[in-house]
Amino acid sequence: xxxxxxxxxxxxxxxxxxxxxxxxxxxxxxxxxxxxxxxxxxxxxxxxxxxxxxxxxxxxxxxxxxxxxxxxxxxxxxxxxxxxxxxxxxxxxxxxxxxxxxxxxxxxxxxxxxxxxxxxxxxxxxxxxxxxxxxxxxxxxxxxxxxxxxxxxxxxxxxxxxxxxxxxxxxxxxxxxxxxxxxxxxxxxxxxxxxxxxxxxxxxxxxxxxxxxxxxxxxxxxxxxxxxxxxxxxxxxxxxxxxxxxxxxxxxxxxxxxxxxxxxxxxxxxxxxxxxxxxxxxxxxxxxxxxxxxxxxxxxxxxxxxxxxxxxxxxxxxxxxxxxxxxxxxxxxxxxxxxxxxxxxxxxxxxxxxxxxxxx
Numbered sequence: 001x002x003x004x005x006x007x008x009x010x011x012x013x014x015x016x017x018x019x020x021x022x023x024x025x026x027x028x029x030x031x032x033x034x035x036x037x038x039x040x041x042x043x044x045x046x047x048x049x050x051x052x053x054x055x056x057x058x059x060x061x062x063x064x065x066x067x068x069x070x071x072x073x074x075x076x077x078x079x080x081x082x083x084x085x086x087x088x089x090x091x092x093x094x095x096x097x098x099x100x101x102x103x104x105x106x107x108x109x110x111x112x113x114x115x116x117x118x119x120x121x122x123x124x125x126x127x128x129x130x131x132x133x134x135x136x137x138x139x140x141x142x143x144x145x146x147x148x149x150x151x152x153x154x155x156x157x158x159x160x161x162x163x164x165x166x167x168x169x170x171x172x173x174x175x176x177x178x179x180x181x182x183x184x185x186x187x188x189x190x191x192x193x194x195x196x197x198x199x200x201x202x203x204x205x206x207x208x209x210x211x212x213x214x215x216x217x218x219x220x221x222x223x224x225x226x227x228x229x230x231x232x233x234x235x236x237x238x239x240x241x242x243x244x245x246x247x248x249x250x251x252x253x254x255x256x257x258x259x260x261x262x263x264x265x266x267x268x269x270x271x272x273x274x275x276x277x278x279x280x281x282x283x284x285x286x287x288x289x290x291x292x293x294x295x296x297x298x299x300x301x302x303x304x305x306x307x308x309x310x311x312x313x314x315x316x317x318x319x320x321x322x323x324x325x326x327x328x329x330x331x332x333x334x335x336x337x338x339x340x341x342x343x344x345x346x347x348x349x350x351x352x353x354x355x356x357x358x359x360x
Contacts, residue, residue: 007050026255050064051104067109073328087115101132134320143306144311152285182246190226193237194223200266
């Protein structure tokens, strides 16, 4: 085994092996180079730090991270720290994963990992290692839709809900604006619909206080990410078209039999048509042909998600410091408390300076 930390051009050179590894092990989107490198180029702060383990020269484990200084403590975080995407490391087996976490420990750097599935083997590997002091705080929940052969919307929702959706569809059809679902998987189709996706996202997020990931500055991350995932065959976007108008969409990343439901938006004008309900009914009824048996809502709960979900998992934040770095945890916690004061001011300045206009 050999351990290394790379950034810059060395990280770019790692992409073919890195992409092959995450494809073989079925890692989440946040572990892929498409996510980590595009985030760092567009939005990243600190220095990129891709930690890698090789066995007989072959890449067997990778941790996409970035380095921040927390009051003198060098701390590694997931790309997109705190933005709601589940982070993880990718490894072919437990030995490779163990070598990866131990290699990071010997570097002397700490870990501050937001949004980790508590059942992720990464958590167990950190706890097993004598080189780490590990603190895990369970602070969120993830919900899932688990579907077997023959399951669909009728398995998850009551007859009254499904009857209401059929009535809404009939009303739209009778008005000459039938509702249809459009599926996007390839780069060319995605490019044709990008402006429609941008328009719906802008309308949906306006005056909500949410970050619009299809508008500046986030679109410089989002669009290259979605393009890369489409080229790799992992992108799945379903849109609701009412008449000829794109009105709502669900953006997902498809890995094996799992669809990570990354972002859903609908235009406020069509709220009365229950676009989210219509899209979820279609997705669950067509999960077999899509090759999906698990829809993962990722971080956070809501009344809407709870109505459809039939499974779930716990999500937490991991703060791990090398056992030889006494006092590192206290400095990280102090820096985080200070950030609680700084973040609102930084967000206000960003919103004031954010340029207006459409994203191309």
